[in-house]
Amino acid sequence: xxxxxxxxxxxxxxxxxAGRGARSDWRTALPRLxxxxxxxxxxxxxxxxxxxxxLVWYVSAGFGKVLLVxxxxxxxxxxxxxxxxxxxxxxxxxxxxDASSPHAWDALFTGLSEQPTDFVFFSxxxxxxxxxxxxxxxxxxxxxxxRGGELGSDTRLGEQGFSWAFVGNASADGHADALYLRRPVxxxxxxxxxxxxxxxxxxxxxxxxxxRRQGAILQLPLWAGTALFDAExxxxxxxxxxxVKEETLDMATRRLLSVQPDAGFAGMDYRGYGMSHTxxxxxxxxxxxxxxxxxxxxxxxxxxxxGPLLAGGKKLIVIHLRRGDYGYGQFFRAPCAWYQEWMSRxxxxxxxxxxxxxxxxxxxxxxxxxxxxVITADDLGAPRELAPYFDFLAMTQADALAVANSSFSFFxxxxxxxxxxxxxxxxxxGGLVPFDPWDAEPxxxxxxxxxxxxxxxxxx
Numbered sequence: 001x002x003x004x005x006x007x008x009x010x011x012x013x014x015x016x017x018a019g020r021g022a023r024s025d026w027r028t029a030l031p032r033l034x035x036x037x038x039x040x041x042x043x044x045x046x047x048x049x050x051x052x053x054x055l056v057w058y059v060s061a062g063f064g065k066v067l068l069v070x071x072x073x074x075x076x077x078x079x080x081x082x083x084x085x086x087x088x089x090x091x092x093x094x095x096x097x098d099a100s101s102p103h104a105w106d107a108l109f110t111g112l113s114e115q116p117t118d119f120v121f122f123s124x125x126x127x128x129x130x131x132x133x134x135x136x137x138x139x140x141x142x143x144x145x146x147r148g149g150e151l152g153s154d155t156r157l158g159e160q161g162f163s164w165a166f167v168g169n170a171s172a173d174g175h176a177d178a179l180y181l182r183r184p185v186x187x188x189x190x191x192x193x194x195x196x197x198x199x200x201x202x203x204x205x206x207x208x209x210x211x212r213r214q215g216a217i218l219q220l221p222l223w224a225g226t227a228l229f230d231a232e233x234x235x236x237x238x239x240x241x242x243x244v245k246e247e248t249l250d251m252a253t254r255r256l257l258s259v260q261p262d263a264g265f266a267g268m269d270y271r272g273y274g275m276s277h278t279x280x281x282x283x284x285x286x287x288x289x290x291x292x293x294x295x296x297x298x299x300x301x302x303x304x305x306x307g308p309l310l311a312g313g314k315k316l317i318v319i320h321l322r323r324g325d326y327g328y329g330q331f332f333r334a335p336c337a338w339y340q341e342w343m344s345r346x347x348x349x350x351x352x353x354x355x356x357x358x359x360x361x362x363x364x365x366x367x368x369x370x371x372x373x374v375i376t377a378d379d380l381g382a383p384r385e386l387a388p389y390f391d392f393l394a395m396t397q398a399d400a401l402a403v404a405n406s407s408f409s410f411f412x413x414x415x416x417x418x419x420x421x422x423x424x425x426x427x428x429x430g431g432l433v434p435f436d437p438w439d440a441e442p443x444x445x446x447x448x449x450x451x452x453x454x455x456x457x458x459x460x
Contacts, residue, residue, distance in 0.1 A: 309373055
């Protein structure tokens with residue numbers, strides 16, 4: 001439904017949102033990342049100027065002690081309750097001199113009667129070359145230069161096992177706050193070029209499971225979901241990783257990657273679609289749904305139109321009539337008549353239900369549902385570029401959902417937590433059949449002949 005790899009400028013299409021932007025702050029992202037990766041925020045090192053509000057944030061993020069490494073001439077901030085502040089002169093770090101080594105940290109901490117492993121976070125609020133870091137550090141914040149829309153690489157951090165985990169918005173000077181974790185990476189270098197929006201949903205969902213289970217960071221290029229779901233995946237850092245081709249993995253191996261930790265996991269560049277029998281995803285149902293919460297600007301516009309129509313207890317039927325590039329192989333165009341027959345069998349009436357049609361040409365089918373209030377993306381008054389995403393949103397909100405043989409609408413069914421009925425077209429049975437979104441193959445492998453495709457088109 002969406003062009004491959006296309007990003008989405010929601011601010012340009014819908015105007016800026018007052019409620020957005022919190023997740024683009026590294027201060028919000030770091031506690032979440034530490035929690036997700038099982039890193040206890042015991043102690044932190046802050047290199048350079050430090051204000052009162054910085055120490056207040058450390059306390060709010062769960063840190064119990066901070067080592068401030070700064071010039072002795074720099075004013076010391078006020079220490080909030082609940083925080084132990086240690087200090088050290090920055091002479092041995094100044095200019096990121098190669099004379100300093102990771103072992104220098106052990107000596108420093110020992111001299112302060114502290115355990116080196118207690119200090120897991122290193123924060124450098126100024127843009128400069130970082131020194132070698134001790135083995136205890138698990139996370140780093142630094143100011144990095146954005147060049148041509150991409151974060152400049154930090155070879156030294158990479159050599160020490162650190163990978164991008166978060167990149168904030170660039171400021172006027174071209175720098176952005178970046179977070180690094182000492183963790184391996186999962187990525188898909190051809191993400192956005194190997195399938196459309198529905199494929200990308202499955203690819204990212206599967207790789208998120210793999211990354212979580214393996215204690216890795218998922219790095220992906222910008223895509224429509226970055227804006228739609230406020231996804232925070234950092235961009236690929238360009239490091240060369242082992243290529244893992246889905247076609248070479250049996251189902252047992254794919255399952256193990258996403259459910260069983262591997263202490264020796266070193267990262268991978270995955271190639272494939274990530275679509276498996278959805279029992280593989282079922283144990284992560286709530287997390288997957290939480291990863292796909294729509295931007296409030298879309299939900300507000302959708303609710304403003306649909307709310308009054310559903311007042312009084314009416315239910316929402318959503319059907320997906322996939323057309324466009326369909327009509328070959330297993331991608332058959334399920335006739336509109338199948339959806340009409342299903343609605344009739346279910347006893348849906350204009351008095352009890354409102355119908356939303358998802359399609360590349362939804363207006364063509366309005367008249368087929370006489371008496372029903374029929375809504376399409378065109379009725380929401382949104383830019384045409386957003387029509388596929390409003391269709392997806394509508395499917396997640398349906399009380400009864402009839403999908404196409406399409407990853408796009410199948411994934412929407414997985415996100416839908418309210419529908420009492422899910423049906424899909426079955427070419428062999430000539431109609432719609434019930435299915436469980438969390439216990440089925442996303443696509444039916446029913447390859448039709450050109451003659452059979454033509455017959456379905458003719459009866460549409």
